[in-house]
Amino acid sequence: MDPERARLLRRLPAVDELLRDPRLAPYLPGLSRSQAAEVVRQVLTEARRRLLTAPRESLPPDLEAEELARQVCRALAGARTPSLRRVLNATGVIIHTNLGRSLLADSAQEAVAQAALSYSNLEYNLAEGRRGSRHDHLEAVLTSLTGAQAALVVNNNAAAVLLSLTALAAGREVIISRGQLVEIGGSFRMPDIMAASGAILREVGTTNKTYIKDYEQAITGNTALLLKVHPSNFRLLGFTREVSLEDLVALGRRYGLPVMEDLGSGCLVDLSGYGVEKEPTVQETVAAGPDLVMFSGDKLLGGPQAGIILGRAEMVQRLRQHPLTRALRPDKLTLAGLEATLLLYLDQSRAVAAIPTLAMITRPVEEVARDARRLARSLRRRCPAYSVKVVPCLGRVGGGALPQVGLLSAALALDLPPLAPHQLEARLRRASPPVIARLERDRLLLDLRTLTPRDQATLLQVLESLAASVDTWEGRG
Ligand SMILES: *Cc1c(COP(=O)(O)O)cnc(C)c1O
Numbered sequence: 001m002d003p004e005r006a007r008l009l010r011r012l013p014a015v016d017e018l019l020r021d022p023r024l025a026p027y028l029p030g031l032s033r034s035q036a037a038e039v040v041r042q043v044l045t046e047a048r049r050r051l052l053t054a055p056r057e058s059l060p061p062d063l064e065a066e067e068l069a070r071q072v073c074r075a076l077a078g079a080r081t082p083s084l085r086r087v088l089n090a091t092g093v094i095i096h097t098n099l100g101r102s103l104l105a106d107s108a109q110e111a112v113a114q115a116a117l118s119y120s121n122l123e124y125n126l127a128e129g130r131r132g133s134r135h136d137h138l139e140a141v142l143t144s145l146t147g148a149q150a151a152l153v154v155n156n157n158a159a160a161v162l163l164s165l166t167a168l169a170a171g172r173e174v175i176i177s178r179g180q181l182v183e184i185g186g187s188f189r190m191p192d193i194m195a196a197s198g199a200i201l202r203e204v205g206t207t208n209k210t211y212i213k214d215y216e217q218a219i220t221g222n223t224a225l226l227l228k229v230h231p232s233n234f235r236l237l238g239f240t241r242e243v244s245l246e247d248l249v250a251l252g253r254r255y256g257l258p259v260m261e262d263l264g265s266g267c268l269v270d271l272s273g274y275g276v277e278k279e280p281t282v283q284e285t286v287a288a289g290p291d292l293v294m295f296s297g298d299k300l301l302g303g304p305q306a307g308i309i310l311g312r313a314e315m316v317q318r319l320r321q322h323p324l325t326r327a328l329r330p331d332k333l334t335l336a337g338l339e340a341t342l343l344l345y346l347d348q349s350r351a352v353a354a355i356p357t358l359a360m361i362t363r364p365v366e367e368v369a370r371d372a373r374r375l376a377r378s379l380r381r382r383c384p385a386y387s388v389k390v391v392p393c394l395g396r397v398g399g400g401a402l403p404q405v406g407l408l409s410a411a412l413a414l415d416l417p418p419l420a421p422h423q424l425e426a427r428l429r430r431a432s433p434p435v436i437a438r439l440e441r442d443r444l445l446l447d448l449r450t451l452t453p454r455d456q457a458t459l460l461q462v463l464e465s466l467a468a469s470v471d472t473w474e475g476r477g
Contacts, residue, residue, distance in 0.1 A: 227262070
């Protein structure tokens, strides 16, 4: 090894020595000594690696002790920063699966906080002073909202499908149309869930067309269930045919077979009144008479992650008693947030105003554009380094709901010379809090539809400090 490199390596301090550096003191409370030592060790290992691999001509003249201490401070602070953090969703995708799907309504947030803060009657029957069931709390509101006989809530919709298939069809055949063997984002594949449940997949029809006679011809003594699945994130267009739920229910009745529909998103409000494509509501689906219907709590419903199962009383009872239900049961925070969300639906117009997912979907584009213009004005005043334009754009509902619907929206098209749009995108993503933007035709867009008023205020601060940190000479030469 060249002597210069060896000398620099020898100058690296020992872990203990570095830990005594007074510059670190403010970052040490809250970490045990061994945790802090581990962080310091990692930074030193990385520094050693850099010194060993750097080209000779770029070695520093001496140990950069100041920089080393700064790196340790940053790493110590990072050790206590949660990995799961707030981000600003400027993508315009409302039910963004990667960004946590739905935001909770105020009353749902309060219910979650209350459940976290105090003991509750989660599994206690207050009237009779004995053990109760967590599954009882939401059944009344769910049945009264949807017209179903009975209801059961589990962890998510994937769990709802898994439980139902296991309880009703393990070791037996489930008939499903080829056109509905879907994969939903985040690795939910109908054939895989079915295999995990022990049910045997019996696909009928062709990719684009399935008729009622296809189902009927596939029925054997080993058939357990007729299944319909909402195609969620894709649509077959053109020469297509699927069997209606009504016809499938009629077929099931004739053969004494249960019929189940996985609705996916599951909306309790007819959004076509707000200029959004018509989707069958949960109420309409229940009225068609299937034995079981299931959907997510955090998609169009706008609540916490959950899987909601509705159906005929004896079917739901079978699910309740299945051992898997114990493994898939929701926790009290979920139940609290979901119940508060459902209570809002007792008045539909209140639900649309108070549930962020529905409010964002139904918000008139003029209002979004007004927000965009106001934000652009503030930004021009406070950070002239940006060039900013308000442009029309298309957002999306997301979460597998209404995939064809582009939501007319408004965005800031942002430029911060000399950064290229993809560099600005990366800077925003690493900001605090991170801002997730959209790159479209080499333009950086911040869609205002998915930014709450609180988010917009934060965004302005993030943009300000980002501009201040960008050396205007960066990227030149
Ligand atoms: C989203 C979806 C699921 C999975 O629901 P999670 O709540 O994410 O588990 C299952 N089926 C369909 C049709 C879906 O759209």
